[in-house]
Amino acid sequence: MSTARPRRPVPPSGLIIVDKPAGWTSHDVVGKMRGIAGTRKVGHAGTLDPMATGVLVVGVEKATRLLGHLALTEKVYEATMRLGVSTNTDDAEGEVTAVTPADHVGEQDVRRGIEALTGEIMQVPPQVSAIKVNGERAYKRARAGEEVELAARPVTIYAFEVTGLRREGQAVDVDATITCSSGTYIRALARDLGGSLGVGGHLTRLRRTRVGPYALESARTLDDLAKECVILPMAEAVAAAFPRRDVTEEEARLVAHGGRLASAGLGPGPVGVFAPDGTLLALVEERGGAARPLAVFVS
Template sequence: MNSVSGLVIVDKPADWTSHDVVGRLRRLARTRRVGHAGTLDPMATGVLVIGVEKATRLLGHLALTEKGYDATIRLGQATNTDDAEGEVTATASAAHVTDEALRAGIARLTGEIQQIPPQVSAIKVNGERAYKMARKGEEVELRARPVTVSEFRVTDVRRTGEFVDVDASIACSSGTYIRALARDLGAGLGVGGHLTSLRRTRVGPYDLGMARTVDQLAERMEILPIAEAVTAAFPRRDVTEDDARRIAHGGRLAAAGLGPGPVGVFAPDGTFLALVEEQGRQAKPLAVFV
């Protein structure tokens, strides 16, 4: 068994599920202890953060970080999944949509917004996944949730007959559905819309420049050591030997003023010890790794 704990930044191929990638990495890393931070739909490509061994315990915290995407939205056609894999449910000419109207529609979807997840999503409703209910023909009532779209920037617009294809670069909070942005942009413009392509460019500090394809990883398995992964993603706190012993046994430390999110705590020799969260005057362990 491979004893190295750390992250693998994968450039997920199209038509693979996130679970497919995990299965392949289990074989390559020779361990069952592998997981991912933040699911990508099969049609999507790009950054998928994989945790190996102890680093699987980081994944829940990494999944909450901001993400970046390159997306293509087709205006003039709606689907039942809000992306190109679904069935077309409505068509309306988008030829009349001006650049000014497009900018106004995007502005309404930028900043702190309320977003209703897609009908075909992994959200649980009364204990059952929404996509399973939708596939059975059941109408799923999903509540709007607060999300933050910090950037929604158009990079190209192509007009072909009755359709308008919009390329955009998007940065958003965890839990934001790009499919829903496509749906809502089209609905707001009165012509319908859906997502035709999606590439995740970033999860927190981990971007495409760090990512490797599955084929590249099969040739050479590259694991970012857990200490480097934590330093890249969270504020770092180096402590004394006494504090290192305290935190290793689940004790609390005095707060160091490093913010409300997770903070990585390191021993004097550079060993990663724990993630802590500052609450008032104390730093409370979220997860201890030694």
């Protein structure tokens, strides 16, 4: 008599919108979701620091191939920044490096500082970040006591709105909602806002409320997902995130084998290609008059 355990069915390919809890790394969430979904093929788009909560887009099975493209979308955060206290990580998880009275800083001062940090800006990432310097993560070098030189990078702050301002002793807490491009460090904004006001600053709270079209309203906690693992089908996920192109049967056969299509003028970013029956075929990129596959999902 066979004692082999029955194999779990492979879950459908798609996205899971997780409301990440505080204290978990994004990798921790992926590990938990592997157990919940019953597959090793799980990844995430757009890392959240352990102290942050909110929307983390997780891909399952073939949808892991979407994640690198989803990470290039805009994001929305709710944040609290404390002015008057600096840390070595630019957030509340680091060690305090300086305390400067900020009780003279008023709302108009804060708004002027925010105005200078809105639009297309050059941002120096935090010393403690995952950016590689000579092949090694910056945070490893920083935690070893090394002063890390990180180059400024272009990011776009589409909106930076103050939603509250409170005085905490000689410090000032600023609540804000920020809409920004991928690659933006909100803790660097807190650092730079405080720096521009001469008092220093760091991030004390961060909640991501949207990644591209995926909002907090559709996110589920890990406890909820353990009870019911809701997976957004790939076709729906792609249709929500990218321009859609419906093709003929002949074009569908070409795309399914990695062939190129003529450009349809749908823009430089990824475009979702769908067969006549609505099946998702591929993501393509339009360049030089042709649409070339970035990822093909059928064969």
